[in-house]
Amino acid sequence: MTDHPANPTEAVTLHPSGGRPWYVSAILAVCAITLVLGGAWVFARIRSPFPFYGTAYDVPKQAAAFKGTDQDGRPFAFTPATDKKVTALFFGFTHCPNICPLSLAYLDKVRLSLTPAEQARFQVVLVSVDPARDTPERLREYVTFFGKAQGIWMAESALSRVARDYGASYQKADIKSATEYQINHTTATYLIDAEGRLRVLWDYTQLPQVERVTADVRYVLGSAAQAGQQP
Amino acid sequence: MSSAQPSISSPNSQPVRQPVALALSLAAASVAFVLSVALAQNTAAAQQGHMSGHSIAEPLAVPITAPVAAPLSVSAAALPLTAQNATIVAVPPSITETSVFMTLRNTSSKPIVLSGVTSAVAAQGMLMITRRDAQGRTGMSETRALPVPAGRSLTLSATGDHLMLTGLKRPLKAGERLPLTLRTSDGRSLKVTAVVRKP
Numbered sequence: 303m304t305d306h307p308a309n310p311t312e313a314v315t316l317h318p319s320g321g322r323p324w325y326v327s328a329i330l331a332v333c334a335i336t337l338v339l340g341g342a343w344v345f346a347r348i349r350s351p352f353p354f355y356g357t358a359y360d361v362p363k364q365a366a367a368f369k370g371t372d373q374d375g376r377p378f379a380f381t382p383a384t385d386k387k388v389t390a391l392f393f394g395f396t397h398c399p400n401i402c403p404l405s406l407a408y409l410d411k412v413r414l415s416l417t418p419a420e421q422a423r424f425q426v427v428l429v430s431v432d433p434a435r436d437t438p439e440r441l442r443e444y445v446t447f448f449g450k451a452q453g454i455w456m457a458e459s460a461l462s463r464v465a466r467d468y469g470a471s472y473q474k475a476d477i478k479s480a481t482e483y484q485i486n487h488t489t490a491t492y493l494i495d496a497e498g499r500l501r502v503l504w505d506y507t508q509l510p511q512v513e514r515v516t517a518d519v520r521y522v523l524g525s526a527a528q529a530g531q532q533p
Numbered sequence: 534m535s536s537a538q539p540s541i542s543s544p545n546s547q548p549v550r551q552p553v554a555l556a557l558s559l560a561a562a563s564v565a566f567v568l569s570v571a572l573a574q575n576t577a578a579a580q581q582g583h584m585s586g587h588s589i590a591e592p593l594a595v596p597i598t599a600p601v602a603a604p605l606s607v608s609a610a611a612l613p614l615t616a617q618n619a620t621i622v623a624v625p626p627s628i629t630e631t632s633v634f635m636t637l638r639n640t641s642s643k644p645i646v647l648s649g650v651t652s653a654v655a656a657q658g659m660l661m662i663t664r665r666d667a668q669g670r671t672g673m674s675e676t677r678a679l680p681v682p683a684g685r686s687l688t689l690s691a692t693g694d695h696l697m698l699t700g701l702k703r704p705l706k707a708g709e710r711l712p713l714t715l716r717t718s719d720g721r722s723l724k725v726t727a728v729v730r731k732p
Binding site: 485488 | 624625626627628631632663664666668669672673674692695731732
């Protein structure tokens with residue numbers, strides 16, 4: 303009973319004299335938010351020191367090696383880390399009217415925005431997911447038309463293993479006949495550093511942002527060079 | 534995250550007497566927490582391979598709803614539809630299929646439903662939608678109708694809905710200007726001049 307009248311008076315007296323004005327609370331709240339966001343940013347930068355545009359691999363994973371036939375009909379062996387090149391790898395097919403030309407064209411714009419020295423250490427590789435209809439000749443026409451890339455053909459058995467290694471997937475769709483069909487496929491481009499590690503991937507819808515993709519490639523080219531100098 | 538709390542009350546030794554301000558601060562801090570989690574996610578692992586790329590791309594895909602019923606009256610008036618930046622993707626000479634992109638704007642108060650596309654240089658024209666399945670595989674499939682909502686635009690692009698020409702009768706040269714005819718479900722049509730461009 304005695305507490306009851308005391309409380310309102312206390313509130314009334316405290317407020318004007320020592321109470322915290324609302325804007326001070328607001329400023330403190332803003333400070334707190336800044337601290338939290340800043341902390342999160344620092345945390346994110348520690349985990350991944352470069353703000354990749356693509357999706358970065360937290361723990362770089364060793365990329366799988368594979369063999370096939372290149373666009374000139376010669377044997378092609380992708381042996382990550384041995385050729386000291388940074389590789390942008392994706393899966394596609396030449397009857398693809400949309401995603402694959404876009405991926406090739408934009409990856410070539412990325413390649414061309416690198417310096418000649420960087421270009422010499424960067425390659426684009428398209429692995430065909432349509433061994434039945436694609437041929438090295440057809441792949442050559444395709445990869446040279448949209449820029450400069452390696453077009454790799456391999457038999458279905460080898461292809462399914464490589465796709466699984468990279469977490470890629472493909473499936474025939476809209477089958478009208480043995481030679482008329484579409485292939486639904488995953489649309490990631492994988493960036494593999496000079497040490498043969500998967501570092502970042504972009505979806506094809508990200509590739510038109512050429513400058514940001516180039517920045518990712520440059521970072522991986524640079525960090526790979528430093529890693530190469532250490533030993 | 535809990536370190537944020539002391540910074541609110543510590544500069545002032547007085548107990549916080551403003552429950553509203555405290556509640557607001559707490560709410561703001563939780564929003565900040567959610568944001569920071571979202572930020573951290575941005576650089577998170579790509580362990581699931583393509584699946585992570587999937588989520589990035591999702592908002593870009595234009596969802597297509599069921600075809601809108603076509604108006605019964607066939608009007609002789611010109612279609613209140615405009616096409617901008619019509620582009621045919623240049624492809625190598627031996628490739629006989631290609632895609633067509635443009636932005637269509639419906640200036641009327643009724644939806645306009647595309648039902649087909651024809652071109653003198655192609656045996657067939659198709660309306661296409663881009664779909665991604667549960668495994669993250671992207672594919673194109675033919676659709677019978679592409680609605681352009683009333684007073685709105687429909688963007689036909691490489692990442693969503695688009696048109697496809699198959700059975701090209703000759704190689705198309707970059708820079709060439711080619712006429713296309715878009716047909717609508719009410720029997721009208723729109724002539725569009727598209728430019729062949731390398732992507």
